[in-house]
Amino acid sequence: xxxxxxxxxxxxxxxxxxxxxxxxxxxxxxxxxxxxxxxxxxxxxxxxxxxxxxxxxxxxxxxxxxxxxxxxxxxxxxxxxxxxxxxxxxxxxxxxxxxxxxxxxxxxxxxxxxxxxxxxxxxxxxxxxxxxxxxxxxxxxxxxxxxxxxxxxxxxxxxxxxxxxxxxxxxxxxxxxxxxxxxxxxxxxxxxxxxxxxxxxxxxxxxxxxxxxxxxxxxxxxxxxxxxxxxxxxxxxxxxxxxxxxxxxxxxxxxxxxxxxxxxxxxxxxxxxxxxxxxxxxxxxxxxxxxxxxxxxxxxxxxxxxxxxxxxxxxxxxxxxxxxxxxxxxxxxx
Numbered sequence: 001x002x003x004x005x006x007x008x009x010x011x012x013x014x015x016x017x018x019x020x021x022x023x024x025x026x027x028x029x030x031x032x033x034x035x036x037x038x039x040x041x042x043x044x045x046x047x048x049x050x051x052x053x054x055x056x057x058x059x060x061x062x063x064x065x066x067x068x069x070x071x072x073x074x075x076x077x078x079x080x081x082x083x084x085x086x087x088x089x090x091x092x093x094x095x096x097x098x099x100x101x102x103x104x105x106x107x108x109x110x111x112x113x114x115x116x117x118x119x120x121x122x123x124x125x126x127x128x129x130x131x132x133x134x135x136x137x138x139x140x141x142x143x144x145x146x147x148x149x150x151x152x153x154x155x156x157x158x159x160x161x162x163x164x165x166x167x168x169x170x171x172x173x174x175x176x177x178x179x180x181x182x183x184x185x186x187x188x189x190x191x192x193x194x195x196x197x198x199x200x201x202x203x204x205x206x207x208x209x210x211x212x213x214x215x216x217x218x219x220x221x222x223x224x225x226x227x228x229x230x231x232x233x234x235x236x237x238x239x240x241x242x243x244x245x246x247x248x249x250x251x252x253x254x255x256x257x258x259x260x261x262x263x264x265x266x267x268x269x270x271x272x273x274x275x276x277x278x279x280x281x282x283x284x285x286x287x288x289x290x291x292x293x294x295x296x297x298x299x300x301x302x303x304x305x306x307x308x309x310x311x312x313x314x315x316x317x318x319x320x321x322x323x324x325x326x327x328x329x330x331x332x333x334x
Contacts, residue, residue: 002083002189033133035072039065040125043118050115062118063104069121070100085261086273088281103308114308116207117301124203131195138190139169145234146171146188152235160185160242173238181244182264186237194230197284198223201291208297209327218295222287229283233276240271296325 042065049058073096080089107114131137146162150173153159165172165187172187201222205215240246246267255261261269291298299316306314317326 002187032072032075035068035075036125036129036132039069039072040122040129041065042068043122043125046115047119047122050119055112058115059107059110059112062115063107065118066100066104066107070097070104073097073100084273085259085269086277088273088277099308106308111304113300114304117304120203120207120301122203123206124199127199127202128195131190131193141193141195142167142169142171142188142190145193145230146173148231149173149188149192149234149238152231153238156235156239158239173242175242180242181247182242182267184241184264184268186241186268188234192230192234194226197226197230197280200284201226201287204298204301205291205295208295208300210295210297214295218291218298221294222291225287225290226283229280233280237268237271237276241265241268243267246270292320292322296320296322297327299325300327 042061046058046062046065049055049061073093077090077093080086080093084090103114103117107118131141146169150160150162153173160176161174162170163172163174164170167187167189169188171189173185175185177183177185202219205219205222208215244264244267251270252263252266255266255269256263259269288298288302296317299320299322303314303316306312306316317323
């Protein structure tokens with residue numbers, strides 16, 4: 001949820017225009033989206049090859065797709081650093097390239113179990129990329145989220161109204177700059193809809209082998225929790241930015257001096273990057289634990305995730321008491 005000046009506000013929107021021209025042109029080019037599409041397409045073809053029992057071809061193609069996927073995240077680093085000014089997202093995007101390359105190496109070297117994780121990422125992409133690239137889908141998600149966030153603010157006694165934002169959608173909250181502390185407001189973008197987190201759990205639940213009923217229950221439950229928590233997050237950030245909930249003198253001085261932040265943007269950055277984002281990570285871990293209770297089969301790709309991060313083998317099925325749900329056991333098919 002990027003901050004923006006209110007129509008007659010006093011600050012400049014800090015966006016792509018603040019980046020070096022070469023970086024701006026890179027992010028505005030089809031190159032970044034193309035990398036994502038190529039990676040997802042590669043994962044999908046690898047899934048088909050696995051179904052056809054062309055296992056070596058599936059591994060090699062998935063391995064190359066992981067490298068492309070890592071390059072995609074590398075191109076996102078300037079956005080997270082310059083525009084979002086998010087330390088967490090910047091570090092994660094930087095770490096993605098070596099982790100993805102390592103995953104590709106493991107697949108190439110013969111760790112076939114990573115094809116399941118590749119399948120999950122492919123499904124995540126199929127859920128997320130249409131929202132990113134199809135305007136009618138993106139408009140519906142953004143404007144619906146804006147309406148729901150506005151309703152949440154109304155429950156707390158705030159009713160700024162919604163107006164057309166810089167993205168061309170009715171997604172900006174029309175706070176009166178004369179009645180707010182910072183003179184700024186916020187507008188909803190695709191990242192504010194929660195579609196990224198929903199895609200993660202959609203991919204995980206769809207990729208594993210398990211009875212359809214349990215997969216559907218896990219998916220619906222995770223999506224519902226994400227929607228509710230995301231609504232709270234949006235309301236919190238939408239009110240923090242204009243009303244300056246974090247405009248403490250010492251904090252403004254710290255962030256403007258050492259982080260290069262605009263003074264009237266401090267409350268947004270603190271609310272979004274230093275409060276909401278870490279709590280979102282905690283929420284994702286909690287939702288994962290909840291999904292495991294319903295669909296323990298998702299532990300299989302999570303074991304590979306831990307191996308990629310640590311280089312150690314973990315038996316999560318045994319550690320969490322779900323041995324009967326291990327793929328291949330009779331009880332796992334019930």
